[in-house]
Amino acid sequence: MRAQMRARICLLMTFDLRPSGRSDIYSSKWVNMPAAFPTLDDTLIGLADPTRRAILERLSRSDARVTELAEPFAISLNSVSKHIRLLERAGLVRRQVRGREHILSLDTQPLDEAAAWIEAQRALWKQRLRALDALLQAEDRARTRARRKPQRGRR
Numbered sequence: 245m246r247a248q249m250r251a252r253i254c255l256l257m258t259f260d261l262r263p264s265g266r267s268d269i270y271s272s273k274w275v276n277m278p279a280a281f282p283t284l285d286d287t288l289i290g291l292a293d294p295t296r297r298a299i300l301e302r303l304s305r306s307d308a309r310v311t312e313l314a315e316p317f318a319i320s321l322n323s324v325s326k327h328i329r330l331l332e333r334a335g336l337v338r339r340q341v342r343g344r345e346h347i348l349s350l351d352t353q354p355l356d357e358a359a360a361w362i363e364a365q366r367a368l369w370k371q372r373l374r375a376l377d378a379l380l381q382a383e384d385r386a387r388t389r390a391r392r393k394p395q396r397g398r399r
Contacts (some may be wrong), residue, residue, distance in 0.1 A: 310325060
C-alpha cells in the first residue's frame with residue numbers, strides 16, 4: 245500500500261500541469277532553467293553574499309561611487325571591487341565612468357526576473373501540493389468508507 249502511495253506521489257510530482265489543462269511528463273528541456281531567465285543563476289549568486297546584498301541595499305537609495313560603497317565594510321577596496329564586478333556581471337549594477345570617478349547604480353531588472361521565476365515556482369508547487377492533498381484525502385475517505393461497511397454473514 246505504501247509503495248503504491250509513493251509511486252502515485254512520485255508520478256504526481258513529475259507531471260508538469262500546463263495552464264492549458266494538458267499534462268506532460270517533464271523532459272530535460274522543462275527541468276532546466278527556461279531561456280527567458282538566462283541570468284537567474286548570476287542574480288542568485290549575486291544575492292548569496294551579505295556584503296553584496298548590503299551594496300545593493302545602499303544602491304537602492306541612490307547612486308554611489310565605489311569608494312563610498314566600500315567605506316562601511318571592514319574589507320579592502322580591492323575586495324569590495326570584486327564584489328561589485330560580480331554584481332555587474334549579474335546585471336544588478338551598472339557602472340558609469342566620469343573621468344576618474346566610477347558611479348554605480350542599481351538595475352532592478354534581474355531582480356524582477358528572479359522574482360517572476362520564484363513566483364512561477366511557487367504557483368507550480370502550490371498547484372501540485374493541492375493535487376497531492378486532494379489525492380491523499382480521497383484515499384483517506386475511501387479507507388474510512390471501507391472500514392464502515394458492514395460485513396454480511398458475520399455476527
